[in-house]
Amino acid sequence: MDKTIASKRVAEVELSKTVRVPGVPENYGDPDVDQNFGGGATVPQPGGNTKTTISGNSNTKVKDVDGRPLPYGPEDILMHEFTGHVFRRIIGEGNGDAIDEENEAREEMNLPLREFESNPPHPR
Ligand SMILES: [Zn+2]
DSSP, X not given: OHHHHHOOOOEEEEEOSBOOOTTSOGGGOOOBHHHHHTTEEEEEOGGGXXXXXXXXXXXXXXXXXXXXXXXXXXXXXXXXXXXXXXXXXXXXXXXXXXXXXHHHHHHHTTOOOBOOOSSTTOOO
């Protein structure tokens, strides 16, 4: 965490229904945050910066480790994006196992753990 705090890279957050992906022509149409990314996406930006986009909606498809529906609001989505994607990227360590990283934070906060997903965007 010290390296993350010391990083000069910028982690930007926006609220939007779609995600702009650098390098993808605009006429392709920007992907929908809810339909394509479960309510949140973190996209690498030039210079090692990151941009996280959340829709502000809940994700109703997330399950806990016992397979039960896990209440998963925009605050959970934002926590996932930061613990699972932003922190590693801004120190140049790429993507780790985002759900494992999220679950470490959930454990510290005594929140139910999130189930691993075998489908993209989180294959192990
Ligand atoms: Zn993720």
